[in-house]
Amino acid sequence: MFNLLIADDEALEREGLELMIRHILPDTFHFLHAENGRKAIQIAEEERPDFIFMDIKMPGIQGLEAVRQISTIVPSTKIVMITAHDYFSYAKEGLALGVRDYLLKPARREEVLQVLQLLISEKEEENRLRNEQLELQEKLSQLIPLAENELTLILMLESVQEVELEQLASLLNLQWVKGYAMVLSFSRQSKKEWEDFQLLKREIYEAVKHFTKPNLSTITGPLVGHQMALFNPLPPGRPGYSQRVNSLDWGERIRCFIEGRFQLSLSVGIGSVREGWDGMSRSYREAVRVCAEDNELLNVRHYDDMTQSSGQTMISLDDEKKLLDALLRHNKQESAERFDSLFAILEGTVASSFSTLRGEVIGLLLFLCRGIQSGDGADLITSLSVVEDRDALRKSALLWIDSFIDGLREEREQSRSLVLQRALLYIDQKYKEDISLEQSAEYVNLSPHYFSKLFKQHVGENFIDFVTRLRIKEAKLLIVGERLSLKEICYEVGYKDPNYFSRVFKKATGITPSEYRQQLVKKSPC
The missing domain is CATH 3.30.70.270 (Reverse transcriptase/Diguanylate cyclase domain)
Known part of the structure; x- marks a missing residue:
């Protein structure tokens, strides 16, 4: 239900307008009355009405002056001016002040209905947008602490997350x-x-x-x-x-x-x-x-x-990066040697304090965690924080470095395996067409040279030999089927030249396609 204030110095006009509105839009408004501009301002301050029907000409504070003050106090209120023909110029001034519409006395039923329906529609849309804004603000207020936690964890554990630091900083309005x-x-x-x-x-x-x-x-x-x-x-x-x-x-x-x-x-x-x-x-x-x-x-x-x-002269960032580089190259021996060298430096600079040495080692390994995009930072801190002597600390740190390299290798192998699986599936679907190594490499987003090396390493034969083997295998099956001619089989398995197909078939099997078919006929009991 909406609050509607009717401001008019004539009680009969107020009551008549209320009666009309109650009839055309029942159970829609709670009505407020003001007999002059001062009272209208007072009621607007106290009740904050949704809509006001304001007569321009009233004793004391005129309607337009009341509009000025009310628009400042309750800017969301929608005001409709009511005027006689003699005061039409005042109505235009009211529109300049933000008055939503005007009605000429005596107001007709259809005009009042049309104006109210428009005002209600606008108010409902404003309320809807306001509710959406509040819901968005509420969701954002819940998101901000999560974004803050995410940002600090990235900085603390030196791990790379799906959401980048700059995105989180922007969300938190950090500069x-x-x-x-x-x-x-x-x-x-x-x-x-x-x-x-x-x-x-x-x-x-x-x-x-x-x-x-x-x-x-x-x-x-x-x-x-x-x-x-x-x-x-x-x-x-x-x-x-x-x-x-x-x-x-x-x-x-x-x-x-x-x-x-x-x-x-x-x-x-x-x-x-x-x-x-x-x-x-x-x-x-x-x-x-x-x-x-x-x-x-x-x-x-x-x-x-x-x-x-x-x-103290702590280890330099350049030394840390050299250790990280050895890790990224999966070189366990060099990584261990570089770590031992840094560990010796740390032992010398913090000789009197084991807890400081432990803090330095944890910090170094956290740096490596981030560099290899590992999410093991929290576990690392927990496991090394309970170590209580230097030899155990060194051994534990080396075990973590080994595990980093093992994880990198496993991740690389899994990645390669997935790439090869995609490539083999693609080849299986396309080998009967004019497929090339370059097309297959592009499909899995690798350079042809690297794809060729990777393919040979994991499949055990080069790309051409693999495709040829698939085609010859399919050709044998089609020859056994006896439904197609050898020429048709040639085109069916991806070759354009029957003579070339015959040479490839013979190289792979030791006999030509026609000889292969003849052997099958001889073996047939019929």
Whole structure:
């Protein structure tokens, strides 16, 4: 039911119009009355009517002035002006103010019905569009946290997902140039603390999110194991050292907030400010490294402070890429040798801290995870986090590297197998036609040269020999059938020249097609 306000200084006009509308559109409107412009404005403020029938000429505030004020207060209200012929120029001015239509006194039944049907139709369409918009906003509000989680997991686990980082960033309206990561690491030393943490995980996540987002514009990652990652944009114009101090201050605030609210011990690691999404992943790895470092003096640690004070020279990105390259080439020996070399460097730079060494190794393997597009990041963190000595850590890491290579090889073989299956199916359907290696290669989207090598490796013979074997096999079956002539059989199995067909048949079987048929006739008991 719609609210309809009738504003007219003559009660008889108001009541007559209401009676007419009730008759032509029963049970459609709740009616409101105003005897002057001031009252119309007051009712519009309080009741927010859907439609207003407004007389132009009323005592006090005139109809047009009332329209101006009501249009500001309730812009969605649709107003119809009611006027006599003498005030038609006023009606035109009303239309300029946004009045939807006008009626001349005395209003005829058909005109009123037509105007109301139009207004109702427009209002229903507006309501429909508004409901769709609200539903879309509701769905989007549910999608945003999922997109935020997806983005942070890609950065944390360094894995490539179907949805690209840029798409997620666009959905979240993120336009970061630089930023840094912060990792909150909850203590696992006390059994009670760990059990309490498990019970409070959801509450902790929500508390951290609401504490940090308004101040740092943080993208909050889910709790993975005992750690939670925060990714923060770099405020423009803030120098590097000032930003480091500010990030440490916020790390301490978060630590005090969590420990005060939940009575849980917390360490905070902060990575360097870096550019781009790859830089954010690297900053996260740095935060994980310093978070794992044993340090009784500091619960909040910045990567730049730790490396500067210890004189550490962490392994370079170029060294990491060389290891990744060996992995992608499936070279187990070179991968193991390169890892051992990097492991020795890490042992030398973090000799006093096993937990830091473990954090470095986990970070390195997470980098490899992303490089090979593996989704094993979470399992990797879980398995290596419980390792407690250097030799076991090295062996476990090497096992993971072996498994990466095995997975790559298996994936390659499966991919090749699928390609060959598609190619063989295509050849089986087309071998009776003028089929070529180039056509088959194009069908499976490979270059002819690579397809030829792959085909020979997996099938055991080259493309031409394989197609010829299929054709000769079919030709033998057709000869046995005795329904077709040898010339017809030649065309049926994909050859255009009977003489060429005869030569190919003889090369494959040792006899010509006609000799083959004669042998069959001799063997026949009839």
